[in-house]
Amino acid sequence: MQNLGFAYAIDPALRRIYADPGARSAALRRHLATFNCHPYTAAAIVGGAIHHEERVAAGEEPPGAPLEYKQILQGPLAAVGDGFFWAGLRPFFGALAAVGTLAVGWPALVAALLAYNVLHLWLRWTLFRAGYRAGDEVVLRLASLSLPAWAGRLRNGGVALAGVGLGILALLATGRLGLAAGAVTLAAAAAGMVALRGRARLLPTAYVAMAIGTVAGILATRSPGGH
């Protein structure tokens, strides 16, 4: 339920558009209707809704036009946002930041977070501006960004980064405890991949791996030449 957030976001614009308190209240009521979208791509809808409210205030459109615009676009834009931002861009930068932290330390973490936020805030601003300027034509602007194609590339890149992360984690475990610990890391990753692809639940899988790893550690410390 994002209707409250939407009403909060658009209220400053409604104050400017409608001098009459009654008209402002009526407009605000329109934007308290059910709304559900991706929080980033919703910027395009906020921009487009302001575009339509200005036309309503000028008498060029009926009062229902902004609501109709929101209802038509919220689903498709939610799908685009989920597919690109939540399944592509953000996990890609999460994996990038994780690899950077493991390999370099906090400066790489800060750099990755800065890069993500510059990019995502620019996209949010671009979507808002496109919605405000183009109204219904925002769909064409969005299509020109080719976000689904980029999402596919980011997903492949993210998987590769997770692989790099695994390599570094295995090297770190080897450096800390010896070859056996590196082997435990790799074996847990392989078993975890099989289990998770078989739809095993995440935390139970992690707990089982930790328990087996601990038993392996007990065996390793008892073996000749162990810790």
Add this chain to the structure above:
Amino acid sequence: MDYLVVALVAGLAAVERKGFLQAMLARPIALAPITGLALGDLPGGLLLGAPLELLWLGAVNMGASLPPNEALGTVAVAGGAVLAGKALGTGVTPAIAALAVALVGVLATVGRSTDRAIEEWNVRLAARAETLLDQGFPGAAVRANLYGLVPPFAVSALLAPAAAGLAAWVIPGVLHGMPLASVPLAYGWAALTGVAAAAGAQAFRSLHGVGLFTGAAAFTLAVGWLVGGIR
């Protein structure tokens, strides 16, 4: 004082995660170091951040589905581990990290239930906003949005320090009582990091996932060994 810090970090993270900005500051990769820094142990937070990020990389709010509350789990684990490390005088070690995840990592799953309850509360808040509008208070109706930020803050600010306190109480006792457990537990942590990397790869649902994941890991291992190892 440490528990107030944990409460504040958890509460603000809960707001940033879904209610304001969403700039990755509530993701484990940022939140674990922030928690560590706030408690005076940045290296401890950094040790936890990358594996927890990979573990919960797939925890995203898609459509109507509710993922585990990775932010709540992260603050509980990082807070508990750092406080246990302080109590032991060692800082966060892999053994402490493993115990912290084992003890309080499940709070992320509990957080999913509290998130659902908060969503129901927000539905009631929306109805209240409409009533305020009917009564001629548009400003108050708009401000109802801000009240929606209070429950996630409060729930996280209560649960995270409680869980961190549990971890900080249990872990020193375990490691004092069984000092030889540190090395096996470090192996357990190594296994957890392996599963975390696999979970991270799986979160992308890439068609070429297994090949890319395996190839990249093999390449990194080869480079690491050739170069002489990454510390």
